[in-house]
Amino acid sequence: MDRIPAALFGASGMVGQRFVASLQDHPQVDLVAVYSSERSKGKKLSEIWKLPDAVLNDDIASMKLEKLDIQDAVKQKAKIAFCALPADLAKKVEPDAASAGLAVFSNAAAYRMDDLTPILIPEINYDHIKIVELQRKKKGTRGFIVTNANCSVTGLSVALKPLVDKYEFPRVFVSTYQAISGAGYPGVPSLDINANCIPFIKNEEVKMNREAKKILGRFDGTSIRPIDIDIFANCVRIPSRDGHLEAVTIQFAGKAPNADEITETFARFEGKPQILKLPTAPKRPIIVRNEENRPQPILDALAGSSDRTKGMAVTVGRIRVDGDVLRFFCLVHNTIRGSAGGSVLNAECAIHEGMI
Numbered sequence: 001m002d003r004i005p006a007a008l009f010g011a012s013g014m015v016g017q018r019f020v021a022s023l024q025d026h027p028q029v030d031l032v033a034v035y036s037s038e039r040s041k042g043k044k045l046s047e048i049w050k051l052p053d054a055v056l057n058d059d060i061a062s063m064k065l066e067k068l069d070i071q072d073a074v075k076q077k078a079k080i081a082f083c084a085l086p087a088d089l090a091k092k093v094e095p096d097a098a099s100a101g102l103a104v105f106s107n108a109a110a111y112r113m114d115d116l117t118p119i120l121i122p123e124i125n126y127d128h129i130k131i132v133e134l135q136r137k138k139k140g141t142r143g144f145i146v147t148n149a150n151c152s153v154t155g156l157s158v159a160l161k162p163l164v165d166k167y168e169f170p171r172v173f174v175s176t177y178q179a180i181s182g183a184g185y186p187g188v189p190s191l192d193i194n195a196n197c198i199p200f201i202k203n204e205e206v207k208m209n210r211e212a213k214k215i216l217g218r219f220d221g222t223s224i225r226p227i228d229i230d231i232f233a234n235c236v237r238i239p240s241r242d243g244h245l246e247a248v249t250i251q252f253a254g255k256a257p258n259a260d261e262i263t264e265t266f267a268r269f270e271g272k273p274q275i276l277k278l279p280t281a282p283k284r285p286i287i288v289r290n291e292e293n294r295p296q297p298i299l300d301a302l303a304g305s306s307d308r309t310k311g312m313a314v315t316v317g318r319i320r321v322d323g324d325v326l327r328f329f330c331l332v333h334n335t336i337r338g339s340a341g342g343s344v345l346n347a348e349c350a351i352h353e354g355m356i
């Protein structure tokens with residue numbers, strides 16, 4: 001199969017650079033154009049590169065950033081637009097790109113709660129991609145928008161999926177310990193975050209509830225019905241670099257299942273991307289750690305089963321049951337599984353479905 005040409009909007013940002021790292025050796029997608037704002041225009045990717053754990057191939061390192069231009073992306077024959085733009089800009093750019101015929105895979109919050117746009121995490125809700133047909137019909141476009149979730153929501157939703165499939169519970173309580181890279185570049189001022197924690201991340205706690213409900217919801221052929229579980233979140237920015245850690249508490253109606261059963265439920269979980277063996281799907285979407293002090297951002301954020309899937313697995317640990325209460329920690333790489341890697345996996349699903 002010929003690789004499908006793709007453009008990247010917001011290539012110079014924290015998420016944008018993760019896209020470049022994931023796409024540079026991609027077997028199905030060919031990165032043909034990278035865009036940023038006027039500020040970075042004309043710079044080579046090697047000049048703006050800030051990821052210590054990803055090395056650029058020479059041909060990609062010398063690609064030059066252009067000022068964002070949808071028509072130019074179309075001229076470069078792009079069929080896909082990966083989008084890592086701020087939400088206010090994405091609100092205008094993404095529908096314009098879809099109207100221009102591009103398949104848009106977005107990281108921004110702008111269209112996540114749109115009725116005809118999926119928040120796709122394919123291990124959880126592969127079938128939600130079908131709603132794109134309704135989106136195309138209503139908008140009259142060949143192109144379309146698929147979003148992925150907020151980064152903390154991604155980790156939590158992946159961890160909750162095997163539990164909601166097997167057990168019933170009405171409420172989830174979660175406290176997050178979120179890395180600085182989650183705020184983009186340059187993000188939180190160093191004097192605010194160094195040796196400190198900030199117990200406020202704008203809009204994050206609301207997103208945790210409403211996005212998770214949609215992601216875990218059911219697509220009935222015409223709409224996505226949110227799941228009937230409420231998520232109560234406390235979100236905190238901490239001075240780690242990458243990887244959002246989350247402390248989760250669930251109260252069951254009666255006695256909770258025992259810790260061994262919960263451990264096995266997590267460890268056995270797999271979804272359609274694993275069955276299809278999609279290039280960016282980790283062998284196991286959830287990795288369970290049994291050590292008493294894991295998961296940790298430094299040790300576990302890059303969990304995965306191969307170079308391509310590093311950072312795509314969610315790590316779960318410290319599974320404890322006391323009577324009717326289950327507690328555990330989960331950890332997600334915010335700019336890989338929680339953003340760029342998640343979008344690339346979504347594109348692989350759309351390619352598999354023949355949508356591009």
Ligand SMILES: NC(=O)c1ccc[n+]([C@@H]2O[C@H](COP(=O)([O-])OP(=O)(O)OC[C@H]3O[C@@H](n4cnc5c(N)ncnc54)[C@H](OP(=O)(O)O)[C@@H]3O)[C@@H](O)[C@H]2O)c1
Nearest residue numbers: 010012013014015036037040084085107108182184185334
């Ligand atoms: N960071 C995370 O963990 C994370 C996780 C999930 C979702 N997201 C979402 O992903 C998106 C990108 O986040 P980020 O963390 O990568 O942000 P970022 O580091 O601030 O990067 C923003 C990107 O957008 C470009 N941009 C800004 N204004 C522009 C304009 N007027 N015209 C064209 N390009 C413009 C920037 O280009 P310049 O470099 O030229 O300014 C840069 O490439 C956001 O919507 C964010 O909410 C982020």
